[in-house]
Amino acid sequence: MQQRSEETRARILDAAVKRFAIAGYNAACVDEICAEAGVSKGAFYHHFPSKQAVFLALLQGWLSTIDAGLEMARQDTVPQTLIHMTNTLPAIFAAADERLPMFLEFWLQASRDEAIWNNTIAPYRHYRDYFASLVTQGIVEGSFKPVDAHAAAQVILSLAVGLVLQGVLDPQGADWQKVAEESMKILMNGLAA
């Protein structure tokens, strides 16, 4: 019974990805997601209170992939870790798949709604803190100059956001992993002790 319930949840999530990709987040409705998944509305609402909840579950799945990639990138020193991190970019793109336009659409809408925004800004702030702690560690280990860790974290995050957005909008425009690696090397050079 438990297994069947999990299968239903997974089917709803898969169907939502398809509908959101085709119609966009705003235009897609619960009825269509149910039809695509082959589940009743009762089954849908048993698993998710709303369309927004489905979206947040999809977003969480993507963020978990990113977190796992960041965790696996750990190396002996912080500069090595940061450069190694750029190797995770293809996995992040692959996991985002056709979902990123939908995430962007949602964020654009969320940025106009304070309540939703406070829920969705949390992961973003989490990455800012993560990179700030990494930069602090780099200063402590003697790799970096005593820079403002918060400012440096913001630079790394801005670069990452810009790379992901360009990679999604213009996948053929450059070898984005190579661009990410080159970018990180220039940054590391700028931060080096």
Add this chain to the structure above:
Amino acid sequence: MQQRSEETRARILDAAVKRFAIAGYNAACVDEICAEAGVSKGAFYHHFPSKQAVFLALLQGWLSTIDAGLEMARQDTVPQTLIHMTNTLPAIFAAADERLPMFLEFWLQASRDEAIWNNTIAPYRHYRDYFASLVTQGIVEGSFKPVDAHAAAQVILSLAVGLVLQGVLDPQGADWQKVAEESMKILMNGLAA
């Protein structure tokens, strides 16, 4: 007569900004834009062949503001120019106003449509070339190491894209001009001869 025609064109553009901001680019239709502007459909199609043409005119207006800002940022050396450029960020945000979510929505859609994409990718490639020539000039004047100018230009552009996206999605999240300035200083440090 000429003056009245230009006024009509301006009214259509203003109305389109409002409708696109409220309903989104996809959902807004020519009828609504005409109603908002108080013009007939005949007058609309006299000025613009399609909704897409209105969008491209709005995009072009914004890009002209950016170009003017970049031109005004010129200083004696390239590093000074690049750091000075970050001062133009508030003007870019102000000119984007409520339009940027619409631009992003359009780009997301355009990235799925080859013909539209080829039209809208041109300005982006133009900035890439602009920054590459600036970096080359920086190498020639002795400010920068002999780096790959194209790669360095991509770093600057990625950073700019990331900053603009964050500034639009999360205007209160940071002092974005300060972040841009700090970022550019770290980059300049990484590129310095």
